[in-house]
Amino acid sequence: MTVSAPPQAGTATAVPRPPRARVGRATVLFVSLGVALVVASLAAAGSGQLQIPLAQVAGSFFHHFGLDWGPMPTHPRGDATLWSVRFPRVAMAIVVGAALAVAGALMQGIFGNPLAEPSVVGVSSGAAVAAACAIVFSLTFAGDWTLAVCAFVGGLVTTLTVYVLARADGRTEVVTLVLTGIAVNAVAGALLALLMFLGDTQAREQIVFWQLGSLNGSRWQYVGVVAPLAAVGIVISLLCARNLDLLALGERPARHLGVNVERFRVMLIVVVALLTAAAVSFCGIVAFVGLVVPHLIRMVTGPGHRVLLPASMLAGALVLVVADLGARTLVEYADLPIGMLTSLVGGPFFFWLLRRTRRTAGGWA
Helix, strand or coil: CCCCCCCCCCCCCCCCHEEEEEEEHHHHHHHHHHHHHHHHHHHHHHCCCCCCHHHHHHHHHHHHHHCCCCCCCCCCCCCHHHHHHHHHHEEEEEEEEHHHHHHHHHHHHHHHCCCCCHHHHHHHHHHHHHHHHHHHCCCCCCCCHHHHHHHHHHHHHHHHHHHHHHHHCCEECHHHHHHHHHHHHHHHHHHHHHHHHHCCCHHHHHHHHHHCCCCCCHHHHHHHHHHHHHHHHHHHHCCCCHHHHHHHHCHHHHHHHCCHHHHHHHHHHHHHHHHHHHHHHHCCCCCHHHHHHHHHHHHHHHCCHHHHHHHHHHHHHHHHEEEEHHHHHCCCCCCCCCCHHHHHHHHHHHHHHHHHHHHHCCCCC
16 A cells, blocks of 8 residues: 655645546536626626617627527617627627736746736836827827737837847746846836826827726727737637646646747747737726736636636636726716726735735745
8 A cells, every 4th residue: 555645844735626526617617607708798788878678689689690589679779889889899898808818827827926917028018108109109100000000019029028138048037037027117117107298188198098998999890900819819828728737837847748948938928918919909908807817717726727728718808898897887977997997906906916925935825
């Protein structure tokens, strides 16, 4: 009979759950998140100054695809409002929320730290500086798309700059990368303050509003740009779930199991840049979604990325749909910045997570 060695002091012992129980729990989670997302999306599409019942919202959606299921909106402008204003906004919330949550889960997996999020590598700050440049200097080289193009390119260029500065002897150390990201974020903050000083009153208001984030003004053509980019990033992330689990064992074990850690980490950082930059380019900075959502899902599902990534995708979409619903309905005849709402919730959560992480000596427990 083999006697297992007792656990070392200060380490947590993990009790393996039967595979069937894990699959059943994951299935319940996916179904619950999926149903909640559908209900929240219908409620968000029907809420606002023009109230449309859920049955009529669903009926309009099905009729658009040739299915005679449910009643059409009775208000003369109901159907047009849904398809020109409400549905694009809900779709953008789903895509952006999913992209930010998956990006956050990737960052936490790459760094092995629950406090990591996409802004660590300067994607959001780089996008903000580029967007501010477009606003202050009245750039119009891409017409109505100029702001989005500048934000997207700024995020990617900033991420590349962080990697170039963080590389040493052909390798990118995690600590060096994080510290370089902090330094780049500080420089970006100074540049943003300078641009606000140079701009006029209207430019300052635009920059502040963009920094706070908003889904107001979402259109199908914008969704058509963001959705493919987010889909590519999410698919690549799901394909990398196994290697992320191996990386969680440590760099040396991961290398022994066939993972090129340096190349893998660089590739995932590019994916994070793609997801985050695509999300913020049209909606501005939406903070803390990439931090809060993956951590909460991890508390339910455990650290396995094969469940964590798709569950974070659904949960992130759900959180942003609900947050946008609150932004449109909490104050009558006002559209609150969605980034402000997510920061009001995510800020206290971050402090709680910081204290919890310190108590567990940086562990995932």
